Amino acid sequence: MTRPSPFSIRGRRALMVMRDEREISIVRRQLGRLGMTISEHDPAEPPPIRPSDVILLDADSIPIKSDHATLWKGSVPIIAVIGTETPSRLKWLLDLRPASFLVKPLRSAGLYTALVIAFDSAQRRVEQAAHIEKLEDRIRSRRVVFAAILQVMRGHDMSETEAFALIRQTAMRHRTTIEVLSAQILAAGGMPNRNTRTA
Amino acid sequence: MMAGEMRKSALMAVDEINQSDAFDFTFTPHLRNPGGIVAEYHTACADLIREEHVGHIVGCYTSASRKQVIPIVERTERLLWHPARYEGFESSDNVIYVGAAPNQHVVPLVRHMLDHISADVFCIGSNYIWTWEMNRVIREIVTSASGRILAERLLELGETAVDHIVTEVIDRRPPVVFNTLVGESSYAFMRALHAAATRAGLSIPMLSCSLCEPELKLIGSAASVGCITSSAYFESIEGTENRSFVARWKARHGEDSSLSVDGQSTYVCVMLLARAIRRAGSAEVGAVRRAAANHRYDSPQGPVWVDPDNNHCFLTPRLARSMPGCQFSIFWEADAPERPDPYLSNLDLSAFGRRSGKSNDAVAKRSNHLRIVK
Numbered sequence: 001m002t003r004p005s006p007f008s009i010r011g012r013r014a015l016m017v018m019r020d021e022r023e024i025s026i027v028r029r030q031l032g033r034l035g036m037t038i039s040e041h042d043p044a045e046p047p048p049i050r051p052s053d054v055i056l057l058d059a060d061s062i063p064i065k066s067d068h069a070t071l072w073k074g075s076v077p078i079i080a081v082i083g084t085e086t087p088s089r090l091k092w093l094l095d096l097r098p099a100s101f102l103v104k105p106l107r108s109a110g111l112y113t114a115l116v117i118a119f120d121s122a123q124r125r126v127e128q129a130a131h132i133e134k135l136e137d138r139i140r141s142r143r144v145v146f147a148a149i150l151q152v153m154r155g156h157d158m159s160e161t162e163a164f165a166l167i168r169q170t171a172m173r174h175r176t177t178i179e180v181l182s183a184q185i186l187a188a189g190g191m192p193n194r195n196t197r198t199a
Numbered sequence: 200m201m202a203g204e205m206r207k208s209a210l211m212a213v214d215e216i217n218q219s220d221a222f223d224f225t226f227t228p229h230l231r232n233p234g235g236i237v238a239e240y241h242t243a244c245a246d247l248i249r250e251e252h253v254g255h256i257v258g259c260y261t262s263a264s265r266k267q268v269i270p271i272v273e274r275t276e277r278l279l280w281h282p283a284r285y286e287g288f289e290s291s292d293n294v295i296y297v298g299a300a301p302n303q304h305v306v307p308l309v310r311h312m313l314d315h316i317s318a319d320v321f322c323i324g325s326n327y328i329w330t331w332e333m334n335r336v337i338r339e340i341v342t343s344a345s346g347r348i349l350a351e352r353l354l355e356l357g358e359t360a361v362d363h364i365v366t367e368v369i370d371r372r373p374p375v376v377f378n379t380l381v382g383e384s385s386y387a388f389m390r391a392l393h394a395a396a397t398r399a400g401l402s403i404p405m406l407s408c409s410l411c412e413p414e415l416k417l418i419g420s421a422a423s424v425g426c427i428t429s430s431a432y433f434e435s436i437e438g439t440e441n442r443s444f445v446a447r448w449k450a451r452h453g454e455d456s457s458l459s460v461d462g463q464s465t466y467v468c469v470m471l472l473a474r475a476i477r478r479a480g481s482a483e484v485g486a487v488r489r490a491a492a493n494h495r496y497d498s499p500q501g502p503v504w505v506d507p508d509n510n511h512c513f514l515t516p517r518l519a520r521s522m523p524g525c526q527f528s529i530f531w532e533a534d535a536p537e538r539p540d541p542y543l544s545n546l547d548l549s550a551f552g553r554r555s556g557k558s559n560d561a562v563a564k565r566s567n568h569l570r571i572v573k
Binding site: 022065085 | 238241262263266269270273274286287288289326327331334335
């Protein structure tokens with residue numbers, strides 16, 4: 001899969017969750033220049049269902065202790081628009097995991113950078129999550145791999161190093177992973193037929 | 200209510216300056232009333248600057264209104280003289296912060312609570328930035344001293360349906376209630392809690408860092424008594440500057456009128472401005488800002504001067520108890536004006552941890568930097 005460039009902004013959908021008319025008009029003009037599709041949403045309302053690619057969220061206009069404050073947390077990157085820098089407000093923001101931020105008073109400069117950083121960090125977040133999931137799968141399979149090594153050690157009277165080398169070579173020949181082959185070894189009660197291709 | 204008090208004080212200061220031989224210039228006040236509507240503050244200031252060509256603006260009570268004004272005073276290089284205490288975490292070159300910073304209002308009050316009342320506290324406040332940030336500071340200090348936040352209840356601004364919280368307070372009997380409610384919510388809560396506590400035969404101490412004299416009148420004589428309040432100014436401050444100030448105020452506004460910290464602070468704003476202009480020999484913003492720095496003014500609340508590091512003021516924190524007759528009885532004040540610390544970057548939380556648990560020690564240590572008055 002090719003990685004979408006964080007620099008390509010045109011055609012992406014921005015949701016403005018802001019209240020101040022002056023700020024909205026600055027952001028709307030700049031997003032329009034960048035070719036984004038823009039929609040607006042009242043900060044007092046719970047998040048809308050319609051999808052967007054980035055959310056510009058005015059942190060000052062949403063009460064910290066409100067029922068739907070944390071509903072904004074999700075997979076769509078958030079650009080926090082910050083006026084108040086008190087730790088209580090920033091703590092609330094951190095919980096939303098903003099991908100980027102802008103400081104008020106807003107001007108046209110800075111918005112493009114905020115968007116690029118938001119798209120890039122959102123993409124990295126997705127990639128990191130996939131990577132972590134892969135690593136976690138591997139950790140979960142360790143028990144299976146270990147059991148398969150023991151089985152091969154007993155069945156073929158091998159040392160642990162020899163058994164692991166055999167499993168690894170076989171997995172490579174079968175074009176599969178050590179973890180998948182190990183599961184097959186346990187299911188078959190021994191090394192699977194070498195002529196069988198798994199993939 | 201506060202806006203009216205602040206306007207009266209500003210105009211009193213302007214009149215005094217215009218009538219005084221000590222200043223070889225006069226002020227022409229231009230008044231605008233955004234009426235508490237947040238979006239109107241920007242428009243009002245833009246109008247003052249473009250139409251009236253004012254260089255200096257005195258006003259704004261809430262942080263929301265101040266945040267509206269800051270972009271325009273920064274862009275046009277004007278100065279906003281801000282009288283109200285606030286939650287901190289701001290430092291604009293184009294604002295002179297004359298109200299108390301958090302180290303000057305909430306910190307001394309929490310320190311008093313830990314030393315003399317309890318480390319376990321029930322917090323109730325209005326659902327906006329002031330309460331959120333006060334509660335955060337209270338929580339940080341209290342937990343450092345091994346205390347507990349028993350509850351954190353919030354009411355929407357202006358909400359006066361307080362019975363459910365009053366019932367909870369009476370049921371749970373916390374050792375102390377920290378009240379960061381504002382306006383009508385606070386008055387309703389204090390009245391209702393007083394009535395319920397009286398019925399139940401309870402006496403629960405209450406703390407506030409915003410209560411002022413005119414509010415005591417609004418709450419009512421019985422329910423307003425006994426609230427331990429932190430402020431840089433009370434009408435009852437002894438000293439010739441304040442006695443004379445109170446007399447001039449009452450001569451102007453009537454014997455029944457009361458001063459408030461925000462009214463007095465607005466007066467101080469105008470006086471600091473006038474003195475800085477006199478010192479600079481110019482009303483130009485850069486010159487005034489430089490002249491205001493470290494220029495001591497013996498105000499009604501005592502010596503005040505601007506700290507050029509952060510444009511906030513050196514002020515003397517005080518603690519007082521509200522008394523019958525809608526006045527405060529001051530029982531503690533800092534030895535000297537305290538350096539403003541808007542980001543609480545000098546707050547040593549470990550010191551609160553050391554204070555807890557060893558009462559004799561604490562008293563000995565406290566006497567080094569606290570002075571009991573009266």
